[in-house]
Amino acid sequence: MIITEQKDFSDILKMLERQKRVFIVGCAQCATLCKTGGEPEVLHMKQRLEDAGLEVTGWVVLDPACHVLGDKRAFRKQREEIEIADSILVLACGNGVQAVGEALNRAAIPGIDTLFLGDIVRANEFQQRCTMCGECILDKTGGVCPVARCGKHLLNGPCGGSQDGKCETNPDEPCIWEIIVERLKADGNLEALEEVTPPKDWSKATDSGPKRLVIDR
Amino acid sequence: MTQMSEGSERSDIQQAKSHLQQTLEKGKFAVTAEIWPAKGANAQRVRNKAAILKGWVDAVNPTDNPTAIIRMSGLVTSLILLEEGVEPVLQLQARDRNRLALQSDVLGASAMGIRNILCLTGDHQSFGKDPQAKGVFDIDSTQMLQAFKRMRDEGLFISGERVKPRPELFLGGAANPFGDPFEARVPRLAKKINAGAQFVQTQPVFDLERFYKWMAQVRSRGFHEKVHIIAGISPLKKARVARIMQEKVPGMLVPPEVVERMESASDPEEEGVKLAVELIQQVKAIEGVSGVHIMAAAWEKIVPVVVREAGLR
Numbered sequence A: 001m002i003i004t005e006q007k008d009f010s011d012i013l014k015m016l017e018r019q020k021r022v023f024i025v026g027c028a029q030c031a032t033l034c035k036t037g038g039e040p041e042v043l044h045m046k047q048r049l050e051d052a053g054l055e056v057t058g059w060v061v062l063d064p065a066c067h068v069l070g071d072k073r074a075f076r077k078q079r080e081e082i083e084i085a086d087s088i089l090v091l092a093c094g095n096g097v098q099a100v101g102e103a104l105n106r107a108a109i110p111g112i113d114t115l116f117l118g119d120i121v122r123a124n125e126f127q128q129r130c131t132m133c134g135e136c137i138l139d140k141t142g143g144v145c146p147v148a149r150c151g152k153h154l155l156n157g158p159c160g161g162s163q164d165g166k167c168e169t170n171p172d173e174p175c176i177w178e179i180i181v182e183r184l185k186a187d188g189n190l191e192a193l194e195e196v197t198p199p200k201d202w203s204k205a206t207d208s209g210p211k212r213l214v215i216d217r
Numbered sequence B: 001m002t003q004m005s006e007g008s009e010r011s012d013i014q015q016a017k018s019h020l021q022q023t024l025e026k027g028k029f030a031v032t033a034e035i036w037p038a039k040g041a042n043a044q045r046v047r048n049k050a051a052i053l054k055g056w057v058d059a060v061n062p063t064d065n066p067t068a069i070i071r072m073s074g075l076v077t078s079l080i081l082l083e084e085g086v087e088p089v090l091q092l093q094a095r096d097r098n099r100l101a102l103q104s105d106v107l108g109a110s111a112m113g114i115r116n117i118l119c120l121t122g123d124h125q126s127f128g129k130d131p132q133a134k135g136v137f138d139i140d141s142t143q144m145l146q147a148f149k150r151m152r153d154e155g156l157f158i159s160g161e162r163v164k165p166r167p168e169l170f171l172g173g174a175a176n177p178f179g180d181p182f183e184a185r186v187p188r189l190a191k192k193i194n195a196g197a198q199f200v201q202t203q204p205v206f207d208l209e210r211f212y213k214w215m216a217q218v219r220s221r222g223f224h225e226k227v228h229i230i231a232g233i234s235p236l237k238k239a240r241v242a243r244i245m246q247e248k249v250p251g252m253l254v255p256p257e258v259v260e261r262m263e264s265a266s267d268p269e270e271e272g273v274k275l276a277v278e279l280i281q282q283v284k285a286i287e288g289v290s291g292v293h294i295m296a297a298a299w300e301k302i303v304p305v306v307v308r309e310a311g312l313r
Helices: A009-017 A039-051 A066-076 A081-083 A092-103 A176-186 A189-192 B003-007 B018-025 B043-053 B074-083 B099-111 B141-153 B182-195 B210-218 B238-248 B256-265 B268-284 B300-309
Strands: A004-006 A021-027 A054-063 A088-093 A113-123 A125-130 A169-175 B032-033 B059-062 B089-092 B115-118 B170-175 B199-204 B228-231 B289-295
Touching: A039 A054, A039 A088, A054 A066, A054 A081, A066 A081, A066 A092, A066 A176, A088 A092, A088 B256, A169 A176, A176 B182, A189 B182, B018 B032, B018 B289, B032 B043, B032 B228, B032 B300, B043 B059, B043 B074, B043 B199, B043 B289, B043 B300, B059 B074, B059 B089, B074 B089, B074 B099, B089 B099, B099 B141, B115 B141, B141 B170, B170 B182, B182 B210, B182 B268, B199 B289, B210 B228, B210 B268, B228 B268, B238 B256, B268 B289, B268 B300, B289 B300
Parallel strands: A021 A054, A021 A088, B032 B059, B032 B289, B089 B115, B115 B170, B170 B199, B199 B228, B228 B289
Antiparallel strands: A004 A113, A113 A125
């Protein structure tokens, strides 16, 4: 799931400076689960914008926001509310903001920040588990990911700063290599720690450049 | 491109082995020391530090933006050390450089006569003054060792492209007997040896019991015969430093009796020197320890005192 967090309301107002009318878009998927772009958050945002003196021309919660064709279909029903709006404020991840913009062929404004790809570990708590490196190695690392969960993305860990099972960068985080070592030990496979893992192919990773995938079926 | 430069298979500087490598291979007890490069555009400060250490140590490691705080480039500091007649151990970390920058630095270093390279992953950027920086960590310390070894032995870059002429290198890594999980520490040393480490410099020894235990495991696998182990020694200047090291520096073990000894000392600097000298004598007596690496942070002027009092020169 894409984990998101609402921007400071003052920053949102700054983005809407010199604007009078706003149309709000939410998302029924990840942003709803993160409580950043579901119907309650969209209505709350509407109220706060109106309290700040702005007019809200309408709103919609898309399911999901990151579907350009689906967005186009949904927007047909509210064409007028959208056309009279000076700004489209999107409470969805960065993908959602751009899909909405592409569907409307105009710039949309982000109301939330996109943080990471994560799990819901308990109510209201999300933790990063994957950085979309494009080449899954979980079979070799005891099912937990050092690329996402080690601050240095170490493939040949643990680093020298691991102590008492904690990561040197944050005492609230476990050293993921400590967990990998425990799992290798449980499997009687500690020798695996002595094999050098070669450099990673970062060209497959999510931040190496624009990506596209076409499924042929 | 002329025929001559195309055909030249050797580095510009022919001498293959560093003084440090020769010292270790002869079985002499080696002494290295760390210096912190200047936090300003001043070469004279490096020259002054070189003058303090010259003749007292076999080689000097200028640190590479230690604790993720900007200091003068380690490569440039190493060149200044060379000019001053002090052999450098170039420290390269992977936090600030990707595989392109690291391999290109190695070519430049070797071309200018730098042989000793210490491969480090680097402290995380969140420790320094620029926590907003993007940490590179393209390759890690182990992969760096493997890459540099391949450049030297096979004449190939990571990409598979040819290196001509090949660099002449003496490769080292770090070892931390005091980090956790303890059972991973000797396998990790094995991994670095497999990758190409010819020497290792350890984190500072204060917890001798733990160090004895680690060395026993190292010897039981015969690793002390495959890699030169240089034990880290950190002379303490103040009691406060001992406490900070124990409480704040990840992966360090400073036993409470060391902290208490420093706190109750009437002259902490003198006590710090005494403690360092004792630790040197204790680690020197351990089978398989080939030298000491003195890490005095910015207190470089104490290094000759420690070396002399320990009877190493």
